[in-house]
Amino acid sequence: MIKRPWLRYIMITSLKLGLALAFVIVGYLIYLDASLSRVFASERYQAPALVYASETRLFPGKHISKQQLIEQLERLSYQRSSSTEETGYYSHANNLVMVHRRPFEFADGAQMSKRVEVRFDGAQIQSIREWPSGVALRELRLEPQLIGRINPLDNEDRLLVGLEVVPNLLIETLLLVEDRNFYHHSGVSPWSVMRALVANIKAGRTVQGGSTLTQQLVKNLYLTREQTLWRKFHEAMMALVIDYRFDKNTILETYLNEVYFGQDGRHAIHGVGLASQYYFGRQIQELTPAQTALMVAMIKGPSYYDPRRYTERTKQRRDTILRMxxxxxxxxxxxxIAAVEAPIEVRESRRLVEExxxxYLDLIRRELGEIVLPPEWHEVGLKIYTAMDVDLQSTAQKVLRNGIPGRAIDGLQGAVVISDYRSGHIRAMVGSTNNDGQGYNRALMALRPIGSLMKPVIYASAMSVADGMHLGSRVVDEAVILEDEHGKRWQPENYDKTYLGDMLMYQALVKSRNIPAVRIGLEVGTRTLANYLKAMGVTTPINDYPSLTLGAVELSPLAVNRIYSTIANDGRYQPLKAITSITTHDGLSVYESHVAEPKAVYTPAVSYMIRYGMAGVVSLGTATALQDTLGGATVAGKTGTxxxxxxxxxxSIDGEHVITTWLGRDDNSPTGLTGSSGALMINREIYRQAPPQPMSLRPQGDVRLQSFHATKGVRIPSQCPQAVTVPAPPIPLNDDINCDADVDEKSWLERLFGG
Incomplete structure (x- = not known):
């Protein structure tokens, strides 16, 4: 029996306060359990969409030089070394390149690392063999380059990685340094707190923290960095709840994907997956012991242990961890010993994406808007695989930014679109002469009159609607007076204000004569021309007025590229796309681009004849200035002013790509440039740095090369001085015909289209 009432009072009061405090804590824990568990389960972090360029496929016979392959490897952060035993290294000698390809999660599945020998024969690959077995390979895929990221929610960047792909050495080192009892405590470790307190008292300063990995994770995800007792209490309670509700591996995986590693401009680098690429240009599976120790060292303070700024300090911390x-x-x-002796080596660039x-990323965002994605995709992250060719994109950006060689024109803007017309993939897109990404993407949005770019459409349509029309058909370049859409007198003119009389369609196309195109276009019908444009992907309004025959239709550079891709692709239209596939960060397929069966707009024979005529534009006509950069390759082209x-x-059309270039001013004021003196010069510089693949001019279908009289459009012997040889459907050559081609009667086709 307690004889002192005050002591009894204190004990009862303390018991009541303790019960009340316990009740509050239990209630608080229940509240945290109800709110925190749901958030942690589904909204732990935000993951961006990482955008990749097209992968490089190497195979015997591929046209690529040894130097070009080396440049691609170095752009992918491969390092040159005499030894290629580790992934991410290459060596070369004579006509050989040895590559140890990294493992990578491609869109169609993971591929393991592979060490190969690539042998060259001049500017093409002769063979690819696995090393050291010597087994011949039909193909080697190099991982695609990261070209950007899209994150609509915040500026945190991460590449989500599963615990199964994180090396054991990294996990064990992390736990050794940060939380040795991680698998044995309940989210909070009193012993760690006491050990840290003793160490800090002995040192007279803070040298060790007592927080568990779970507490660090809670602080990074949900709390501020203020040093108060309330925040520490809040942190401990939240850690207890998370540890109770979630298994240790889930917590550890979340920590590995959340931990902060520094800044890439305004983007925060989170997680070991992206940090490995940011600092070393390597996959997380490739880390060496020295790199593993450096990663763990930086966790304590990415700014304080910045390997680029504080090399010695960071090396000391790394070596301490290596010793542990x-x-x-x-x-x-x-x-x-090897790791301790290794210098601190990280990527020089502080940008994850250097250029x-x-x-092009604007194009990706627009295409994403047309794809049905998981509503909460930012919780799992996306990998967007695209068709972008890094070499072509970089070249196009640089060339357009530099402008026309030898000419400086104030306020000149422009756009370039490069597509692979067989696959329907957009390989490069530049929408401004500035490369800051600000403002208007003219490749997509600028609607400008196309001028003489309409002529190949007119001639192809005429060949399609009038049976027997071909490049050897006679056309007339004589003055014509018409009524425009307002009923007013309209007299179109040629560029040089002259008229040349009778000529072949081939010559009219090569010399870009306006009047023959107007005459034929009106006979075909402007409504028919508008329908052909729509069949080739034009979705903007088309006024089917007579002026349409002179290119009075406003199209974007991308729309123009679609039209000419149809002509290049044997007259078959297919939409042009940039995104090829999308997966989550862990490789689950979200979207696969399936190219629909191309729709026939023109026959292969008609398309071939138009390409033949456009090749004449380059060899004989308004685009001859392009020739000196082609290296003998056949390329088709068309100017427009x-x-x-x-x-x-x-x-221009080569054996693989269609390149569309536009130059002009945003205020629509004159530039003083023709298609030849302006946009052609941009294409020429692109070809100078990225030589074209030759375009085949082998006749297609029943079309074959034949000779026609230069002004009368009838078949004559090829040895005649007036003969012009062009492709056309088979036309018999009469035995009694001579070089003068005296004929008494015009055919109905000549009467229809000739005047």
């Missing part, structure tokens, strides 16, 4: 790894049997003695591609020199266009 050795003393705890995580690395062997020889590995420890920006703003206009609008009234008062406001728009300069050029489109």
């Amino acid at each position: 790894m050795y003393e705890n049997d995580l690395v062997a003695k020889d590995s420890y 920006s591609y703003p206009h 609008t009234n008062d020199y406001k728009d300069s266009w050029f489109v």
Whole structure:
């Protein structure tokens, strides 16, 4: 029996307060359990969409030089070394390149690392063999380059990785340094707190923290960094709840994907997956012991232990961790010595993506808006695989930014679109002469009159609607007076204000004569021309007025590229796409681009004849200035100039790509440039740095090369001085015909289209 009432009072009061406090804590824990568990389960972090360029496929016979392959490897952060035993290294000698390809999660599944020997024969690959077995390979895929990221929610960047792909050495080192009892405590470790307190008292300063990995995770995800007792209490309670509700591996995986590693501009680098690429240009599976120790060292303070700014300080911290790894049997003695002696080596660039591609990424964002994605995709992250060719994109950006060689024109803007017309993939897109990514993407949004780019459409349509029309058909270049859409007198003119009389369609196309195109276009019908444009992907309004025959239709550079891709692709239209596939960060397929069966707009024979005529534009006509950069390759082209020199266009077709270039001013004022003196010069510089693949001019279908009289459009012997040889459907050559081609009667086709 307690004889002192005050003592009894204190004990009862303390018991009541304790019960009340316990009740509050239990209630608080129940509240945290109800709210925190749900959030942690589904909204732990935000993951961006990481955008990749097209992968490089190497195979015997591929046209790529040894130097070009080396440049691609170095752009992918492969390092040159005499030894290629580790992934991410290459060596070369004579006509050989040895590559140890990294493991990578491609869109169609993971591929393991592979060490190969690539042998060259001049500027093409002769063979690819696995090393050291010597087994011949049909193909080697190099991992695609990261070109950007899209994150609509915040500026945190991460590449989500599963615990199964994180090396054991990294996990064990992390736990050794940060939380040795991680698998044995309940989220909070009193012993760690006491040990840290003693160490800090002995040192007279803070040298050790007592927080568990779970507490660090809670602080990073949900709390501020203020040092108060309330925040520490809040942190401990939250750690207890998370540890109770979630298994240790889930917590550890979340920590590995959340831990902060520094800044890439305004983007925060989170997680070991992206940090490995940011600092070393390597996959997380490739880390060496020295790199593993450096990663763990930076966790304590990415700014304080910045390997680029504070090399010595960071090396001391790394070496301390390496010693701990050795003393705890995580690395062997020889590995420890080699790691300690290794200098701090990280990527020089502080940018994860060294060159920006703003206009292509703008295209990606627009395409994403048309794809049905998981509503909460930012919780799992996306990998967007695209068709972008890094070499072509970089070249196009640089060339357009530099402008026309030898000419400086204030306020000149432009756009370039490069597509692979067989696959329907957009390989490059530049929407401005500036490369800051600000403002208007002219490749997509600028609607400008196309001028003479309309002529190949007119002639192809005429060949399609009039049976027997071909490049050898006679056309007339004589003055014509018409009524425009307002009922007013309209007299179109040629560029040089002259008229040349009778000529072949081939010559009219090569010399870009306006009047023959107007005459034929009106006979075909402007409504028919508008329908052909729509069949080739034009979705913007088309006024089917007579002026349409002179290119009075406003199209974007991308729309123009679609039209000419149809002509290049044997007359078959298919939409042009940039995104090829999408997966989550862990490789689950979300979207696969399936190219629909191309729709026939023109026959292969008609398309071939138009390409043949456009090749004449380059060899004989308005685009001859392109020839000196082609290296003998056959390339087709078409210039375009609008009234008062406001728009300069050029489109070229080689054996693989269609390149569309537009130059002009945003205020629509004159530039003083024709298609030849402006846009063509941009294409020429692109070809100078990225030589074209030759285009085949082998006749297709029943079309074959035949000779026609230069002004009368009838078949004559090829040895005649007036003969022009062009492809056309088979036309018999009469035995009694001579070089003068005296004929008494015009055919109905000549009467229809000739005047």
